[in-house]
Amino acid sequence: MVGIRVGFIVNPIAGMGGRVALKGTDGVVEEAIRRGARPISPEIVRLFLRELTGYEESRDFEFLTGPGPLGEDYLREFRLHFRVLNHRRIRYREIHGIPIPDTTSEDTKALSKAMLGKVDIILFAGGDGTARDVYSVVGRSVPILGIPTGVKMFSGIFAVSPESAARVLVEFARGRARIEEREIMDINEDAFRKDDVKPREYGRALTPVFELLVQGSKEPLKVEEEGILRATAEAVAEELLERDGIYFLGSGSTVKMIKDLMGIDGTLLGVDVVEVKDKKARLLVKDATEMDLLKFVDKNPKVIVTVVGGLGFLFGRGNQQFSPKVLSKIPKENVIVVASPSKVEGGIVRVYTGDRGVDEKFRGYIRVRVSPWMEKIVRVL
Known part of the structure; x- marks a missing residue:
């Protein structure tokens, strides 16, 4: 058995703007819900954990996570070993009858900071904005891997699916995943919604890679x-x-x-x-x-x-x-x-x-x- 310490951060509103043509969720949660959007991140995180618990190694992992919808709720549901970093109390508000947690990018940054020096790897569920928030705190001090739940996922640190993220994490624990430098990309969402693509590389993170289970970054046409x-x-x-x-x-x-x-x-x-x-x-x-x-x-x-x-x-x-x-x-x-x-x-x-x-x-x-x-x-x- 291989036991590792895993930082686990969930952006619970990531991806809500995708199906309703908002091309992102930053600052437009109310509009997304008005158009009929519902949170998708929770179900994708459950797909990841359902796959992960199929591996025997998962029982020896120790997770450090955020309170409630930032990670605790899902790890508790799947009965994994975890410890909560209670940096603040998470509250909910109703938007058109849908309960939405009052989480922001500051929660991602605060949890990333609290995990520094305490984990072997940080997994986060979100898109490019969440990736950028994690990287802005941890830099190259610890490998990071994204569970794809966002709308924009142009960075090269995302697993191709939540199930693939589980496999990569297990192979990392087994010592079989190679560590590569991968680009952290992000795009201005306001410009993106106006069909103006302004991608920018914010740095290169350390990412575990195994077989073809981690995507590359978006490339321009030759x-x-x-x-x-x-x-x-x-x-x-x-x-x-x-x-x-x-x-x-x-x-x-x-x-x-x-x-x-x-x-x-x-x-x-x-x-x-x-x-x-x-x-x-x-x-x-x-x-x-x-x-x-x-x-x-x-x-x-x-x-x-x-x-x-x-x-x-x-x-x-x-x-x-x-x-x-x-x-x-x-x-x-x-x-x-x-x-x-x-x-x-x-x-x-x-x-x-x-x-x-x-x-x-x-x-x-x-x-x-x-x-x-x-x-x-x-x-x-």
């Missing part, structure tokens, strides 16, 4: 591929205009290029609903939410998405509007993937929605359009 990608977008836009029907066009610069070529004033970082009829495209919903997409799923829509560079995701990073409810009603053959060759040079892409049935439907192999005249068959993990 200059030499810009021409071929433009030609591919032109070919795809022309083909879509030849087929009457409903289309869900996803986020990213590649799909935005297709939207522009179809004559649609769509979003760069959101999902748009488009109708094509008689070789003309009409924008039905701009920057659609999960609920908007559900209104059209019975019309056999086609879904056009790209691969997030460096992260390798089709669904699960930056396009949470494609929720399990939506994707459960979309046949795999209705998904059209367009990407530059470098984004699929490894031969794999990922889907993670948190619903095993939906994820399994998309696993196997899928065609990716990499040029006007070529598709590549890649494996979906």
Whole structure:
């Protein structure tokens, strides 16, 4: 048995803005709830702990965590060994009938500081903002690993899924995970909501890495591929205009290029609903939410998405509007993937929605359009 001390911090409101097209949750919790959002972080944390408790080593781990929704509630539920760092009393408030804890980034920072010198690794559940908060306190003094619950997860310190985070933690305890320097990235959310991407690297953290269970960081398009990608977008836009029907066009610069070529004033970082009829495209919903997409799923829509560079995701990073409810009603053959060759040079892409049935439907192999005249068959993990 291998016993280690694990710092465990949960951002209980992370990810709430994703399915309701807010592209983040910082400062917009009330608006997210008004649009129908509900906390998703608790369920993802439970997926992590359910997987972790399947390993015998977990019974020898000692967790240091925050009070209540900052970690204590979940560790108690799964009967793991833990000690609470009671830095303050957590209170709740109701927003449109939904109880929300009064936690902030200062809680993450306070707990990170209290864990310094007392743990072998810090696990946190959140997005890029939470990663930045942890790193701002601990720097490179202790390895950190993210359980992906946020909207923006462009940093290279996140496990590809909560289940993968459990495996990486166990392999770290076994001494089999290698420690790498990985980028801490964050984006200005206000600018992000206006389709203005301003990524910034805030530093490089130490992160345990095992096999392909930790994602890379978001990468820019290679200059030499810009021409071929433009030609591919032109070919795809022309083909879509030849087929009457409903289309869900996803986020990213590649799909935005297709939207522009179809004559649609769509979003760069959101999902748009488009109708094509008689070789003309009409924008039905701009920057659609999960609920908007559900209104059209019975019309056999086609879904056009790209691969997030460096992260390798089709669904699960930056396009949470494609929720399990939506994707459960979309046949795999209705998904059209367009990407530059470098984004699929490894031969794999990922889907993670948190619903095993939906994820399994998309696993196997899928065609990716990499040029006007070529598709590549890649494996979906």
